[in-house]
Amino acid sequence: MRTRDDIRNLAIIAHVDHGKTTLVDALLNEAGAFHRGEVATERALDSGDLERERGITITSKPTALTWKEHRINLVDTPGHADFGGEVERVLNMVDAVLLVVDAFEGPMPQTRFVTEKAVGMGLKIILVVNKIDRDGCDAHGAVDATFDLLVSLDANEDQLEFPVVFCSARERYAVEEPDDEDSPHLPISTILDMIIEHAPAPKVDLDAPPTMWVSTLHHDTYLGYLAIGRLDSGAIEPNDRLALIRPEPGTEPDVVKDCAEVFRASKLLAFQGLRRFEIQNAQAGDIVAIAGMSSLNVGDTLTDPDLERRRAFPALAVDPPTLAVRFRVNDGPFAGREGKWVTSRKLGERLFRELRSNVALEVQNTESADEFEVSGRGELHLSVLMETMRREGYEFCVSRPRVIVRENDSGELEEPYEDLVVQTDSAYSGAVIEKLGRRGGEMTGMEDNGNGRTRMEFRMPARGLIGYRSEFMTDTRGTGIMASIFAGYGPHLGQKRTRPRGVLIVLEPGETMTYSLARLQDRGVLFVGAQVPTYAGMIIGEHSRDNDLVVNPNVNKKFTNVRSAGADEKLFLTPPRVLTLEQALAYIEDDELLEVTPENLRLRKRYLDHNVRKRMEKQAS
Structure with a gap:
């Protein structure tokens, strides 16, 4: 075995929005890896449209730079636990990891997820404390929390002796002492020097078969x-x-x-x-x-093709999926109007093709030739697949996400649980505790850091988090931060109603009219505006009570020669509540579907005919 001292292979791991992709930009720019005018936007490695729109990394991407006659290969990895399959496989390519931690938030649960994989593989840790220019940050506290994290993960002595650099990737400088305002600013290339000094060079056998x-x-x-x-x-x-x-x-x-x-x-x-x-x-x-x-x-x-010289690696093992949805052919009245690929054969081909690169995904055939069961790591993992497919021209329906349960040795049902960490202004902590308690959450820790912010830790069933993120942002007025990670399986808590109210269902096909919608506003919250094509069985709003209500939003005012008392009244419609893909997935119940097309998202009942729906409800009861 020989050591190639001219190469360093590293993966950059961090929690969502801790700045690792921005840090890669800064390092590549510092090393002169970009051609003139090549990077016109930030987050150069976030090349996909979805990655740029959401501000997250979804797929792992390798890049490289040359610094002081050394070739440094960097692999940018996703920070969200839903894309953990991307992380687990790319750690096989590297000898060290650049662990990026926010100086304000410290290590988060999803940082633990990826770091645990790296520690288990014995990789060298280099810590980068980012965003030291953020108000209220505690850079040394982030280092101490990272050390405690590595100790809890049974890191070896070499991994615990990790080098530390404090920096601001956005402003592109580093410092030796973040608490000292007079500490001189160092170039961001300080991180590259640290990589060459502390990251181990790969040990290779150049004479063996490739x-x-x-x-x-x-x-x-x-x-x-x-x-x-x-x-x-x-x-x-x-x-x-x-x-x-x-x-x-x-x-x-x-x-x-x-x-x-x-x-x-x-x-x-x-x-x-x-x-x-x-x-x-x-x-x-x-x-x-x-x-x-x-x-x-x-x-x-x-x-090597020679039978005697062949050597194979084991099959790639990743953590099992925890959430499943059913994809099915769009059988609604508007099927085929917008999509390019609408048949079950094309839908199945696309889903099974995704398995080649998305190792954390599972796709299975079902009892129906028109349905496929797709299992993934979480809500975001599945919704990104759906959004990608609709942009490619696919048209399909999906069912409500459900958690994957299993039986233990005693024959009792178990469901997946997650560890949730919440940071919010102290004034909103009561609302968060109340909502999570209703969803089956159990508080395991609470800490007030003294500057008006509260950190809370919960252990809760994974299904309790489906659709909670938008509710959480409303309850905390946008000041909250939440992150969760799969914690294992626990006792099944039985059936729980996730939606307290019913829905407004269209009676017959047509186009919505302002006259009808103005009268329906008192019945609940509308999801559509005027002049929207609808069909029987389509959901256009949320009822104010707990039962479903069949309505006709397509009736226009009758015009006669007789002048009525309210003839000159102007009708005003409240702007409809427009649901995103994730919100719509979390909103629907078991007897409902989400119709996904390249141009629209429509909520609908599984059985569109009202008589069939009533008959199925009687059989179920």
Whole structure:
């Protein structure tokens, strides 16, 4: 084994909105990795439309820079626990992690999730305390909290002796002592110097057969599949013959001799800044992309085609999903008006294709040929898939999300629980405690930090958090921060009604009229405005009482020659409540569906015909 001192491989991990993607921007800019005028916007690695709109990282992306004759490979990872499958697989490519922590918030639950994976793999920790320019921050307190976190995760002595740098990624400077106002500002490149000094160089065997574990993949229009990962041993050149091995879960990798295919590496690509460029040779320790295979899954192994020299990695293992929804063909009256792909065959192909790169997702066929059960890590994980599909032109219906329950050894039902951390202004803590108590939450800790903010910790069922985020932001007037992480399975709390009120259901097809909607406003809150096409069974609002009400919003005022007393009254409509995809998913009940099309989101009953719906309700009771 030899040490390649010219390379450092690191993953950047942090909680959502702690500034890791902004930090990558600053480091790439400092190292001159961008061409002139190449980066016109912030968060350069957040290349997807959804990532830019939501301000979060969804997929892991490798990049690289050159600093003081060292090549530093950086992998930007998601901070949300729903995309933990992305994190678990890319940690195989690196030898150290750059742990970014907000100086104000400290380590959050989802920081613990990713850090626990890194500690378990024995990776070196380098701590970056970010946002030291934020008012009310406690940079040294964040360091102490990180140390306590690593101790609780059984980190070894080397991991506990982590180097620390204090910085502001947005302002692009670092300091040695954040509490000292006279402390001189250092360049952000201080972090790069620390990486070279403290991150271990990869130890590789250059004489062994070439072997690479596919950590992530990409599909290019011209090159086809691109297998991205770190070359574990040996060397590869273009046109070299390679074997693609796909071990089944639970199979010993050493006994895997069958390969999915043997192919020639048509292209060999490396990363620099935002670009991929072609190279003629890759050695063990490099993070590269290889093209030429006809099929590819995350977790596959690329190795020597010689049967005696083959070596396979085990099948990639990730934490199981906790939430499931059913995708089905849109069978409503408006089906096919907006979408490009509307059949069950196209829907199934797209969902099963997602499994190749989204390792935390599970897709299963159901008793109906028109329905597919899709299981994921959480509400955000599934809603991002739905939003991506609707933008691609797919049209479908989804059911209400449900948690995946299981039976323990005693035959009792168990459901997933989550650890929730809430930070909010102290004046709103009472409302938060009351709402979470109704949803089955149990407070496990409470701390007042003395500046008007309260930190609370809860253990609660995962289904209790479905749809709570928007309610939480309303209750805390936008001042609250909440984060949760899967904590394990616990006792099932039985059936609970999630929605206290009924809905307003359309009687017959037509177009909504201001005249009708003005009269329905007293009955509840409307979800649609005037001149909106509707169909029988569609939900247009929330009833003010706990029962469903069938209404006709499509009646216009009758015009006659007789002047009525209220003829000149002007009608005013309250602006409708427009639900986002996540809010609509959380709102619907078991007998309802969310119709997702490229242009609209519609709530509807599962059975559109009123007579059929009444008959099904009688059978259920």
